[in-house]
Amino acid sequence: MAMITLTTDFGVRDPYVAAMKGVLRRRCPGAIIDDLTHDIAPQDVLEAALFIEDAAPWFPDGTIHLVVVDPGVGTTRRPIAAGSGGHLFVCPDNGALTLWLGRHKLDWAYEIISDASATEMVSSTFHGRDIFAPAAAALANGGDPATLGKPVTDLVRIQIPAPDCYDKGRISGVIIHIDHFGNCITNIRREHNAVAAGAVYIGDCAFPLAKTYGDVPPGEPLALYGSGGRLEIAVNQGHAARQFGLAHMTQVILAEE
Template identity: 50%
Template sequence: MSADASIITLTTDFGTEDAYVPAMKGTMLSIAPEARLVDVTHEIAPQDVMESAFVLQSAQPYFPDGTIHLVVVDPGVGTERRAVAIREDGHWYVGPDNGLFPLVIEQDPDAIVELDNPEMWRTSSPSSTFHGRDIFAPAAAHLAAGRSLEELGSPVTSLEPLRWAEPFIESNSIEGWITHVDHFGNCITNVRRSTLLDMLELDEEESLDESSLSLEVYAGNTVLDSIHSTYGDVSGEDPLLLFGSTGFLEVAVNGGNAAELLDIRKGDSIKIALSQSA
């Protein structure tokens, strides 16, 4: 991997008002000055491991092979949780071993190391509260500069597990919840299109015609009765359901903020009761 072609993405819960992100970027550029740093987001809710995994999983497929994904959402910083780097299918991942990466990768990685080689840290006495600057950022930069994964630390065979919370499916209903509220106020659920297919006993190859479904969806302070294909299918400021670009069911408002208008928050439940009309 050549240094001038190296991309490092950054996903954190640090926000942009403080010096945390610039400190990480400065550390990386001191080691790999020609690396290209791409901000995925720094607005993850504080310590929300699942949200960081959801956002990175939504962005990662669009980056080229050789990309290094640095993720610092680390409620266990300074504890005995491991710091790790991972190679999987042409991509590298660097961050805390707190269940985040199994959510993104969803398969056994090609290789994992614990970042326990002090020569690859920023300092031999890293801060107990800022491993992002002192351990994770240097590891990502060393990879970008051409170091091998094995130089960063000792091999390990597994990661701490964490699984997505799946919706609960009954014969004629699905109960899920809101996993993410995006910048526009769209409320993204954990209900995939395939979940509806499973409940309706349809194969993946079969078409799901939303217009043929009779349903009631309870979300926030509203009840919706149909699934649309795009936001413009309803009048301005009207709420709707649709399967968005992430592949999950969304509660949205055309031209408005669904979270605010419908009083929906991350973690709220959503109930879908439906049957296929004749």
């Protein structure tokens, strides 16, 4: 039985998600449809990329991930279907797969151009319903991806700053995401550096490197590698971003004591 996940910035109070699900249920009624999230910040493709990097690997091989965070809808940006790491993706070619493809080989990708996979009338502002959902349904029904359109290899990648490794015990990075709890997630991954004990420095503030939030008292700051493998700035039972005025692209330095 096919599994389809949905990731969008649509929210749930408007009819957009329901319309996409309606297309999927009409075209592939036996598929399992899971909502990953519809709370991606509006037009935030990098946030969508982070969500896919963290959540998609936990689904079974063969899962179809329908990702619609599409600020360029109706323009020349390409709609694509892609296979990578045992999973299938249907999304705009706008960088939503950047982080996934940084860790998994691209097996194939097609620009979706087949009229047969679209709804009867394609809106210039809702490709999620009229192009992406029908393409995902076609794949869920066992369709050959090659019938969707023409092969492509040059997928768009978001330019994310790479961590700057000064030496074995010091690395500089930036905050690339702030989650629901106010934890500030950086571009530094565990494998980037061998620092096992030390602190993260942001300006004059030091955040001791810990293993879990409870290693410090409630209200106290810390840094740790989160469940997704990225270095995070946090406050135990608090909101680090608000408490310290942190934002996207704020520089952080991880150093040994």
